Amino acid sequence: MRTEAQLFAGVTVFFAVTATGYGWASEDPAGTAVLVVAFLMAALVTFFLTVQYRRRGPRAQDRKDAEVADTAGPLDFFPADSAWPITVAGGACVMALGVVFGVWLLLMGLGVLGLGVFGMVFEHAGRHSPPGSPADGDVDEAR
Template sequence: MKVEARIFEILAMFFVVMGIIYAICTFFYRTGVEWTGAVCMFFAGGLALIAGTYFRFVARRVEIRPEDYEDAEVEDGAGELGFFSPHSYWPIMIAGAAALFAVGFASANLWFAIALVFVIIGSVAGLVFEYHVGPEKH
């Protein structure tokens, strides 16, 4: 996880530095600083810093992986990577409900959008608890 943390921290620094350069370069243009782009750059840096901080925090709790060694070989990472659900329909339901929510919200059909918020929450709950109920329960 240290590699991922380092990547996101470098991205955060890049976006902040580019935001400063962008603000300085647009300041000397005709209309002054173009704040939308500068703020977006700083927000992108903040989001990358959030992800990097999360990975740095998780790296302390997770055992060292082959990716964290400088001299690791490809075959060091061989083996089982985890469990992935082969037959789950919940992600499709979440995506469909989110798409319909966006259409309802964009068309100002607020009752439809509000109803779909509950469908999204129910679908996410179904995905999270998929293997805690029913015949798949272990």
């Protein structure tokens, strides 16, 4: 993730310089605000990738002496089919209709949407990651 962090650091610097120059040269507060927000979002991604690199160490893709076999192994958990996304979409549709037809329908849609989000969040709550997977938090000791 070191390379990705460096790339996003470049994007962060670009938006910082652009926002400063644009804010100084123009008197457009909306454009300046948009560039500042873009700078902050790029800085957030840069910070996240830097922390992940320091926490997990170099990946096989970050090393020049790495082999293809170094990236082999279990990837992570991939969930099966789920009905919760359809529940969330239905709740959002009923909420949108509630804006048109009345608060009572909006509240019903909010309930269905809340149920769907709750179901999606806690569907796999008791699941454990396979040992050695990236979600497990273990870093390969053989590196």
